[in-house]
Amino acid sequence: MQKNFRRLDGMTLPYPLFFPDATRGEVRQLSFEDVKKVGLPGILVNTFHLLRLVGTEKTELAGGIRSHLGWDKAMISDSGGFQIMSIAKKGGDNSTVTDKGVTFTIDGVKHHFSPEDSIKYQMAMRTDLMVVLDDFTPPDATYEEALMTVNRTTLWAKRCKATYLAECKRLNIPRDRRPYLIGVVQGAYFDDLRIQSIRELTEIGFDGYGYGGWVMRDGKFDIATAKLMADNLPKDSVLYGLGIGKPDDIVKCVELGYQIFDCVLPTRDARHGRLYVYKAKEIEKIDVYQDSFYEYYNPRQAQHLEENAPVSTACDCELCMTVTRAELAKRWRERDERVLRLATIHNLRFYAILMEKLGSGN
């Protein structure tokens, strides 16, 4: 198993890594300075949304999305495959998905997007890791529907790989300076489809493989499929849990061999008033291998208006160092927007500490 993540500039970062989602080029509520202070290795940006909002020319001219945005740490990109699910398949509009690609309709505007587009733009962005465009099903999909997306994902993966190689050649990128290209395993909850997807993708050959699709099953993280994949994928490849996940699920995945994660949960939960708190008095005493090693803290609850302690004593983030629970609760109910930033910082710091704890065992 690989021990380190290699950035385009040659710098290495020890696994496991968690990348907060900066879908549109920014982690919601945070400045890049905030993200850096939190101690995470980089951010994940979304190819489809950035292509829509920034465009290819600007990015190429600026020498990559990193310098366009002014971000100097690691950056990985998602292909836009998830948006096929979250936007195109949500129904009710004119979006369509065919083998050729996908047509999104957002606010009445049509956007065409193909596997080739995704790779070309990811190359133009010069992210450290990129993901093939994939297709997947909603949780209630039938076997036949899941099979169709497995086949399409394989078809697209081939074209993504070809585009990747062509772009590397066209741009004269030396072998050791190429971004990681991740294939995404599909197959929903059907083990044989997952195996088929793994077989087809590994035949094409990728630097790593992602646990794709709907990772939740009946309201719980589908650890069985995560294990199936870890057991059947090449041991020397990178394992990426796309959209994973809750802190305890990340712990389980790291134990299975997963190295890279990204998820909206810490940032979205922060905005929605769900803060993560380690059940330990101080950072040194945190044991992430203990059952239920953390709990939720909701600053919106009126009961916290009297509490003069910090949100967590096992945390060194700006929120916990400067604001009491009472102050946070008060400011939350006053709709002071700055608390969303502090809450986001807190949850991301929680994830950063989690990854540090998980990495120290390497």
Next chain:
RNA sequence: GCUGGGGUACUCAAGCGGUCAACGAGGGCAGACUGUAAAUCUGCUGCCUUACGGCUACAUAGGUUCGAGUCCUAUCCCCAGCA
């Protein structure tokens, strides 16, 4: 003192004879959120009950009516204008 307008659940606020346990908003409580069209969304919020249903309620007391938060009378408060 006169004239006019009001008193509705934790708060604000609809309601103008039945479809009202009472619109809506806030607050409160609970839940959801997993490659971000989410600083969002969903419930519950008089009492008993899992529910059906029952009970008690729209300042207070009477009254009219088959039926009253809604109409009438008196009383108590509040507000504006005039004295």
